Every structure is written in C-alpha cells, then in structure tokens.
Amino acid sequence: MPAPIALFCYNRPDHLKLTVESLKENSIAKDSTLFIFSDGAKSDKLDDKIKVDEVREYIGKVTGFKNIIIQRSKENKGLAKSVIEGVTEILEKFEKVIVMEDDLICSKDFLLFMNNALDFYKDNSKIGSISGFSFMLEKHNLKDDYFFIKRASSWGWATWKNRWLKVDWALKKYDEFISDSKAVDDFKNAGRDLIPMLKKQNQSLIDSWAIRWTFFHYEKDLYCLVPKYSKIRNIGTDGSGTNFTNTTKKYQTSLSEGIPPFPLQVKQSIETINYIRNTFKTSIYRRCINYFVLSRNHAK
Numbered sequence: 001m002p003a004p005i006a007l008f009c010y011n012r013p014d015h016l017k018l019t020v021e022s023l024k025e026n027s028i029a030k031d032s033t034l035f036i037f038s039d040g041a042k043s044d045k046l047d048d049k050i051k052v053d054e055v056r057e058y059i060g061k062v063t064g065f066k067n068i069i070i071q072r073s074k075e076n077k078g079l080a081k082s083v084i085e086g087v088t089e090i091l092e093k094f095e096k097v098i099v100m101e102d103d104l105i106c107s108k109d110f111l112l113f114m115n116n117a118l119d120f121y122k123d124n125s126k127i128g129s130i131s132g133f134s135f136m137l138e139k140h141n142l143k144d145d146y147f148f149i150k151r152a153s154s155w156g157w158a159t160w161k162n163r164w165l166k167v168d169w170a171l172k173k174y175d176e177f178i179s180d181s182k183a184v185d186d187f188k189n190a191g192r193d194l195i196p197m198l199k200k201q202n203q204s205l206i207d208s209w210a211i212r213w214t215f216f217h218y219e220k221d222l223y224c225l226v227p228k229y230s231k232i233r234n235i236g237t238d239g240s241g242t243n244f245t246n247t248t249k250k251y252q253t254s255l256s257e258g259i260p261p262f263p264l265q266v267k268q269s270i271e272t273i274n275y276i277r278n279t280f281k282t283s284i285y286r287r288c289i290n291y292f293v294l295s296r297n298h299a300k
Contacts, residue, residue, distance in 0.1 A: 002032040002115050003158060004094050005065075008082050009102035010039045011051035013058055015235055016102040023100070024064035026111040034065040037086040040073040055102075080209040084169060091161040096122070098158040103236025106132060106156055107255040110231045114158045116259060117225060126266040128163050128222030129213075132156030134230035134253055140275050145260035148223035148268045149276050151190035154210040156232035157224075167216045169209075174202050177219075187218050189273045191280030223266055229256030 005023065009016045023029055036059050041049040059070055073082070083099070090097045096118045098111065107113075110132055121127040131153030140147070177183050178199070187194060197211040217224060230253035237251060 002028050002111065003096040003098050003118055004033045004035055004090055005098045005100060005111070006035045006037065006086055006090055007100045007102070008037045008039070008079065008086060009055055009059070010079070011041065011048055011055060012102055012236070013051060013054040016055055017058060018235060019100060019102050019104055019106075020062055020064075022105040022107075023111070025108050026106070027108070028111050028115065029065055031066050032111060033067040033069065034062070035086070035090060036062070036068065036070045037082055038070065038072045039078070039082050040076045042076045078207055080207040083209045087159075087164060091159075091164050094161070096158065096160050097164075098156075100156055101154075101236075103234060104156050105233045105235055105255070107231040107257050109257050109259060110156065113227070113231055113259050117262060118158055118160065120262045121225065122160060124266065126221075126223055127225055128152065128217045128220065129157055129159040129224045131224050131226045132158075132230070132232040133226070133234070134228060134232075135226055135276065136230075136251065136253060136279065137226060137228050137272075137275070138230065138253070138256075140228070140272070142228075142269070142271060144263075144269075145228050146263055147226045147228065147272050148266050149190065149226055149272060150187075150214070150217050150223060150268075151194075151276055151280065152210065152214040152217050152224045153226070154213070155234050163222070166220070167213065168219075169212055171198075171202055171212060171215070173219065174198070178202075187215075189277050190214060190218060191276055192278070193280050193282045196282060223268065225262075227256075229258075230254065231256060 007019070038056055038059060041052040056072060062068055087097055087099060098114045114130060114132065117130040129152050133153050133155040135149070135151070137147055184195060194211065194214060197206065197208060198215060200206040201208055201211050233253055233255050234251055
C-alpha cells in the first residue's frame with residue numbers, strides 16, 4: 001500500500017494548486033491517501049484570512065486520490081508546529097509518510113520513487129529519511145545516481161515511524177553539543193549554515209522543525225538519501241513565503257524522471273561532504289547579522 005501523503009498549506013492558493021496538480025499527475029496518486037493540513041489565518045491580518053479562505057475553498061474540491069482527509073486549524077499554528085503535529089499524527093497510525101508543502105512541484109514519478117525508496121531502506125538503520133530534492137547535486141561531478149548526506153530535506157521528503165517518533169524536539173542535548181568544538185565542526189559537514197540556525201532555535205529566535213530534524217540525523221548518525229537529479233522543484237522562493245521573503249534562484253532545479261537502482265552500500269564520499277559543507281553556507285552579511293542577533297539575545 002502506498003505511503004500516505006501529508007500536505008501542509010497556509011495562504012498561497014495559486015502555489016497550492018500547482019502542487020496538487022503535480023501530485024495528481026503521478027500514476028499512484030489514485031491509490032494514495034492524501035492528508036491536507038490547512039493552517040489558520042493570523043487574527044490580525046484581514047488579507048491573510050481571505051487567502052486562507054481561498055485555500056480552504058480549493059482543498060474542499062480536490063479529487064484524484066484514493067482518500068482525502070482535511071484538517072482545518074482554527075488557529076495559526078505556524079509551519080513548525082503544523083508539521084511536527086501533523087506528521088506525528090499520521091505516523092502514530094501508519095509506518096511511513098511522504099511530506100509535501102504548498103510550494104513544491106514534483107515529477108510524475110515522485111510518489112513511485114518515494115514509495116520504492118521507503119520500501120527498500122525501511123530496515124536499514126543508517127537511513128533516516130528520503131529526499132525528493134537533489135540539493136543541486138546534479139552540479140556535482142560524480143557518476144553516482146544517489147548520495148547519502150547528513151542534511152535532512154524539508155522539500156518533498158519521506159520517513160518512517162521508527163525514526164520520526166524518536167526526535168528530541170526540545171534539543172535536550174544542545175548544551176553538551178555546542179560546547180564540543182569537534183562535534184560542532186562535524187555538524188557543519190551537513191552545511192555551514194546549520195549552526196546559526198540551531199543556535200537561533202535554541203534561543204527561540206526561530207521556530208524550525210527542519211533544523212531539529214537535521215540535528216536528529218546528526219545525533220543518531222543517520223543519512224538522508226538524495227537523488228542526483230531532482231524530483232522536486234521549489235516555487236516558493238519568489239518572495240511569497242514565510243521563510244523566503246526575498247526572491248532567489250539559488251535553489252532552482254529541473255525535474256527529472258527515472259528511478260535508477262538504489263545502492264545497498266551506505267557511504268558518503270569526501271567530495272559529497274565538501275560539496276554540501278561549502279554549498280550551504282551563509283553570506284558574510286548574514287554571518288554579521290547572525291552574530292549581532294545571537295550575541296544581543298544571549299546577553300539578555
């Protein structure tokens with residue numbers, strides 16, 4: 001049976017329609033259960049309520065899946081709480097889940113790829129999650145069809161109950177981790193932009209499920225399987241989103257079809273580590289801002 005799909009949406013009806021239509025073009029969509037989690041409007045913004053109402057009118061008419069289960073939040077939870085609660089709810093009933101947000105377009109074989117990978121690696125204790133996004137690894141001059149990295153994906157991904165339900169969302173081991181310089185440097189192999197995000201999360205300056213999900217991969221020595229050619233294209237980096245308020249083409253990828261055989265051996269090359277470590281980094285300007293914000297907040 002195909003894994004259930006969790007789709008999180010908020011106030012972007014036009015983006016959401018493209019996301020749903022791309023999912024419906026997958027051949028096994030008709031055999032899949034779709035859970036739609038619709039976040040509530042912010043009470044102080046009238047235009048927000050209008051957009052959320054548009055989203056809810058649309059999702060009430062969605063077809064093309066075996067079952068469609070809709071949850072409409074009365075409050076504005078924010079993405080982190082929505083994802084953590086929604087994915088947890090599904091995985092308390094099912095063994096696996098595929099997760100999408102309302103600004104992602106997928107390839108026509110995305111669901112098949114995800115389900116095949118979930119089945120192939122379900123008993124492999126080294127794999128924490130599956131990514132549909134390539135992390136731009138198509139630019140990586142290696143012949144591999146897949147890569148194993150410690151950076152978890154938040155753009156079209158999948159995991160299993162026995163991984164997700166073990167995550168420490170409270171970051172209880174943060175103090176021990178941040179005082180260990182070797183551990184901090186090792187974590188940078190998943191991207192040099194992660195440490196500032198983790199610090200901000202610990203100081204409640206941001207509310208990110210994704211940085212805590214990636215930190216879980218590091219803590220448990222788990223890998224995320226990543227295809228060389230992307231099955232996900234993010235259309236939310238146009239300035240319309242909560243996380244990307246400025247337009248950027250930095251993360252643009254083309255969609256690819258085809259599912260090469262999955263590798264049995266789980267290994268990460270030095271070349272892949274260096275690519276991820278140096279591709280995902282903050283600019284000098286952003287590093288200065290982070291230093292100022294974190295220092296000021298720590299001093300309070």
